[in-house]
Amino acid sequence: MKRRLLLSLALASLPLLASAQQLTVSAAASLTDAFKEIAPRFEAARPGATLRFNFAASGVLLQQIAQGAPVDVFASADQETMNRGADQKLIAANTRRDFAANSLVLISPVQGAPAVAALADLNRPDVKRIAVGKVASVPVGRYTQQALESAQLWGALGPKLVFADNVRQVLDYVSRGEVEAGFVYRTDAELLKDKVRIGMTVGGHAPVTYPAAVVADSKQAALARDFVAFLGGAEAQAILARYGFGKP
Known part of the structure; x- marks a missing residue:
């Protein structure tokens, strides 16, 4: 009887385990504070999803992705670095979206x-x-x-x-x-x-705009698309504005 109960509990937990999804986001260092506040809002809207961040210089992050780091979303502090990612086919180009300035x-x-x-x-x-x-x-x-x-x-x-x-x-x-x-x-x-x-x-420089895109090798492509879309939504935009970011 005890063994049957344990088996039933184990089987009941399978849907919960299957629904748990971890999303790894590599983002420019300047996004650290805003993204840490955005994370729980996104997780609340996507039950079972967990965000994991890697913050560094955009060029360093792209190099990590090129070397095979398991990343789902890349958010850069400039267009040039994201362009390099597109040229190297490291991102899904049709998911690219500017979300901040x-x-x-x-x-x-x-x-x-x-x-x-x-x-x-x-x-x-x-x-x-x-x-x-x-x-x-x-x-x-x-x-x-x-x-x-x-x-x-x-x-x-x-x-x-x-x-x-x-x-x-x-x-x-x-x-x-x-x-x-x-x-x-x-x-x-x-x-x-x-x-x-x-x-x-x-002044005297290119506009400072932030693009985000799904990484081509993401194992959580659908959830990654959701996060990129979430960045452009009202809730995330309000948080970004509170930290001083402008609209792209």
Whole structure:
């Protein structure tokens, strides 16, 4: 009798086990806080679904996917990295969707550093170190390079540049006063308003837009499509807006 009861309980649990789905989302570091808040909303709307995040520089994430990392959704901080993913057939191109926008800002530490309010200020001798993202793998680094090239400052500022692995590392360098200035997204700067000041919104670069797409080798393609669609919905958009992201 006891054995029959245990068997019945085991069989009853099979539908629950079968319905449990884990979705792995590789997302740009600047999306960390917003996506962590979006996760429980999506999970509540999709019973049995669990989101697992991997946050890093967009270029690093794409390289991981190319090397076979088991990822279902890729969310990039720029179009260029997603274009590379499409060219390599790493994403399902027909699932690609822009879901957010941002802006590039120049920041400096609140304490212990000179206020930097214009790109020309970066040439001053009291500005010794400037944190930027690595151009090859970090979208904010490419936006920064474009902006400084537009201002004809990229070459001149070369000796001062300190390259970071992602935008949050740039923010850390500035907030700790390890550099006199840095370039991050407005959403990142807003997270540490007590430690960094925004000197200016920077122009002269490609629009900062965030695309998401289902990874071609996803084992949860239907659920992955649902998550990409969810990012464009009212609930996720309200969360993104609260963190300072704009509409694409």
